[in-house]
Amino acid sequence: MVLNMIDLTTLEGKDTPGKVQQMCYKAQHLHDSLPGLPPVAAVCVYPTMVAVARKALGNSSVKIASVSTAFPSGQSTREIKIADTKFAVDHGADEIDMVISRGKFLEGEYSFVFDEIAAIKEACGKARLKVILETGELCTLDHVRMASDIAIHAGADFIKTSTGKIQPAATMQVTYTMLMAIKDYYDQTGIMIGMKPAGGISTAKLALHNLVMVKEVLGNQWLTNEWFRFGASSLANDVLMQLMKTESGLYQSADYFSID
């Protein structure tokens, strides 16, 4: 289940089509010596790499998520952010991971943040929108909660903790706070919002902690990749290692698990 919830991610300045193609293959062939494994939920790339990923994935069920809105800082104009988003969608992105303007948020310009999310949501068209709060820059749980509420009400399909570029990222406290915001919204409206903790969840054990939290706060219906994702690059191999261990009773060397 964990594997199927992963957004396999590469978001680096040095990303190349080659790197993205390799990752896309891995996304569908996590560990072929263990038959029957599901693919990951999505690959997460920069807008310029969306077309490459689209080609590499073909008709696969693996979705393409693209970061946008001047990721990771979000320091750009509304026009550029909308264009950024449209570019990714036009090239075949199924999902958009946008960042909020943390500077504006901390200035108290909450309507600006709200309007921006709403504008990007419109630009997304059919693509699902994940809103990255970058909780490491919001600093307090009160801020996290308020940003969650703003994102949800502005039209987010998912709320997401972090870009992965700032520490701390997806801590249990932050994820819990965001899950509570989702729960309160669901209790009031009956509308489900997805959750994506990203950054720092690199082991199967941490993933399990998160899943238990989701189950206990939101319930079983959230335990699918439609409503819950892990933003992670190294989690998959740890889960694979644990799976192989349950198969064989022995831990294998990390060298037996492909790094793409």
Added chain:
Amino acid sequence: MAKKNTATPSTEWNYAASPESTAHIRLEKKYQLFINNEWVTPSSKKYFPTINPATEDVLAEIAWANDADVDKAVKAARKAYTDVWSKISGAERGKYIYRIARMMQERAREFAVIETLDSGKPIRESRDVDVPLACNHFFYYAGWADKLEYAVPHKKPEALGVAGQIIPWNFPLLMAAWKIAPALAAGNTVVLKPAETTSLTALKLAEIIKDSGLPAGVVNIVTGYGDTGAAIVNHPDIDKIAFTGSTNVGKMIQRAVAGTHKKTTLELGGKSANIIFDDAPIDQAVEGIINGIFFNQGHVCCAGSRLFVQENVADLVIRKLKTRMESLYVGDPLDKNTDIGAINSKKQLETINHYISIGKAEGAEIFQSDCSIPSKGFFCKPTLFTGVSQSHVITQEEIFGPVLTIQTFRTIDEVIQKANNTPYGLAAGVWTDKGSRIFNLTTKLRAGVVWANTYNKFDPVSPFGGYKESGFGREGGMHGLSAYLK
């Protein structure tokens, strides 16, 4: 784990049972009285069984002390006081107390398991709260033993002599520590009686006291029922009675010691108010409400058993509270996942059920979580009553179980008046984002302890005790010493 090939793997995960092992504990079949650092057969020749309230199995037979046995214990304590304990320096006393604290820590796991077996409280609490706090009380008071003149400035600190101490069954080891540690630090000797349903950890503590080399007779532990307690209260050579328990027994003790030289401290019942304002962090407050009333199955004298919620957030708070109650695990106290363990005794379960039926008869609306409870042993589902007022019996009398009553209020004056409208005054909780409101309330609530944005938080440094019929005298902190000094 088999290969997972489906898009919809099962999400019906249940926690596997995770019981703490009992293999490492040592329990005797029969326990004698601990007098003069020796195990003494009771002259009554009588023993009574102590049971595990979660299974109703007998754990051990416990000696039942009569007047003659108590007299023997008091004589031993007097002799130890006169010959040894009043003569050695505070620093020396401190060394013994430190040693006891360290030995308790070393055997913390055994203490936690035995406490859970004998009292029914979840292992999570005995392991994380009762035992570490009990050790901390010894550590804390050990530090005071040679600094008493700073605790009571402008006075020469002098011990009282022999202290008779009677403790309840809700926190057996912790209450023993609350009583013994300050008494020893202040230079008194002790005759302690644990509650009849929970003698075991006090007797294990006696083993440590013996092993620690504490001079014989400084701490004596006599077990038994109410008659044993009465023998301590009425013994003419006792200088001080410290009692924690019900208000009824407290009143009896007060009558019995009237006109004698005995000093007393009484820590009695409570019906404490937990107050939620509309600006409170609601989710945290809900956790606080749960902790306030369901901690230790509600067997807590300062339990937040009267909940006051501001009317404009009442629906929200009650809805969240009910959801949270559904996620509480009720069952095997030894299981590390268990939130609510067993009710301490059959008698107490009957009392609780009696109050629940009164609540229903009074027309209050009852809600119990939808959990299953074991068929054997004494268990009670977490319960709350809504639609109640100050005039309901269930909001007036102490239930001492996992039963919460919820009232709403509109204004701050109204809630202060209602919170104080009780013969008790042990504790209160206030939940609000506003600091000035907290200070306003803490000065107006007639309660010994007021917690702000938390509940049931204990520390050896902080004094604890009641107003009105919740008793008098303070335990813990520097204040706890004056109860044992002239």
